[in-house]
Structure formats: structure tokens, C-alpha cells
Amino acid sequence: MHNENHNLTRRKLLQSMAITGAGALAAMPGFSVAQNSKGDAANNGAEQRSATKIVLKGNVNHSVSRWTYGDLSIQELCKTVKSLGFNAIDLVGPEDWPVLKQHGINSSMCNGAEISLEEGFIHTELHDELESRYLKHIDLVADAGYTNLICFSGNAKGMSQEQGLLNAVNGLKRILPYAQQRGVVIFMELFNSKIDHPDYMADNSAWGIELCKRLNxxxxSLLYDIYHMQINEGDIIRTIRENYQYFGHYHTAGVPGRHEIDASQELNYPAIAKAIVDTGFTGYLAQEFIPTPKTEAGRIESLKDAIQICDV
Structure with a gap:
């Protein structure tokens, strides 16, 4: 690991994917930021992957976000996922789908249609370009046999939340009939605007839920990112219980810091996962924390631990 890579963020990586394709992630360095006890594990990644098989309960559809394990090639990540007993990776674009198919891994949240995280459906001047990009990508997703495709609101740039809703409805209505025709679901992700994504419009569950109601x-659907919503509004379990019908996909990470979801941070992920399962949820719960161990074996162990924490 190299220190200059520690400050790479999801924003930068997703922007890179939008420009160069998801295959660029295979060359991305890792994200270790601190040594911990897991970092003392054996460095042999292949041996570690073969030794990490766990038995899952079957109540949760587990996934992991591609960018958080950017130090692994897509082939290595597929092998790791299989060794841990689940079969899905989030935020993978078309260039890497053939590799996923070779390993029997689902692309649980597809990407690559977006312009950027800051430039999204609340911006009417971008609607023509977004419509073109998303209609093409809907075909790619459907033809590959996948279902979920991510989108973003974009930054407010002085726009009111009501105007953002009006604009997003108009823009999304240009692609949703075709998404329905092809059996694809468009997901808008909720981000925090306090720390990670300043000025992002869809920074609260109420705004996203209102968008869902207007689109009907x-x-x-909404990608409810637990990490982001804990930072911006908290009240995670009640929000999920009362609004689960609008949340079709979940992301995890520890608060504060966006690292492991263990006892070192403030969220009670076993209770959150149980609340999600209790709603009858059948979508994916994807790990999106940045692992802290310096070794590949330690980072894989972090993923194993997270899967077990959420496997209620």
C-alpha cells in the first residue's frame, strides 16, 4: 500500500469509471489507512481466500462494493466472494460483467450510465445526455440478465429541494417507461452532504421518498446507504421500518470513518440487519466500508467479519 492512495474516495473512483469504464478499477490501488490486529494475518491472499469459507443463514442477500476492494483484481474479488459463500458484487460496469459471469457472480448494482455524482437528474440541462446514456445502459443491463442500475440526483448548486424534485421527476420519466419495458430498476442513492458529498441534493430519506411517491x-427505488443516512439524519431503524417499501437496496459502512462495521463504531449493524430482514426485504445488503488492514489477508478477513455481522 502507498500513502498517497489513502485519500482516494468513492467519488473519484466512480468518476474514473464513468470516463474509462469499470475495468479501470482492476488497476486501482488499495485503500488501507491504518494498521490493526487483522493486518498481522498471513499475506498469502490465495491461501486466505481458500480458508475463509463460512456458512450463511440464507436470510440476507450479501454483496460487496467493487471500489472498496480496488486492490484486488476483479478475478480475485470474484474468487474471494465465492470463498466467503455469497455471490454478488456492487457497482460493476459492463467491462467486468464477463468476468462476473465466469464465476457465477451477480452484478447486484450496475453502474456506468451516470455522468458524475455531482451531475444528475435534478439538472434539466443534462436531461438529454442522461436520457441517451441511460437508455443505452438499460439495454446493456437487461441484455446481461441484470436488474439494478444506479443513478444520482446531483448537487443542488443553489436549487431548492422542491425544484430538484420537479426536475428529477421530469428527467426520470424520460427513462422509466423503457426501464419497465426491459425489466430494469433505476436506483437513486442517498448520500450525506455533511462530510462526503457537500451540496448533494438527495441527502435525506424524506426527499428520496417524496421522489418515489411522485414517480409511482x-x-x-432508493439505495438507502446506512452510513450516509446515519451522518445526515440518524434514526436508521425507525426509518427503515416505516419506509422500507421505498428502499430496494442497502449499503453499509462504519460511522465515523467509513471503515469496518464492528464494535469500533457507533452503528448496531446486527440490529439494523434484523430490522431489514423483518420487513421481508429480498434485495441486496452490500458492504461498502473501506477496510483498514494493510495486508490483503487482513482486508479479506474484514469482509468476512462484516458478512457475519450482517448475517442475521
């Missing part, structure tokens, strides 16, 4: 489509 089974082919539009």
Missing part, C-alpha cells in the same frame, strides 16, 4: 413506479 415499481422500476424506481
Amino acid at each position: 413506479s415499481k422500476h424506481f
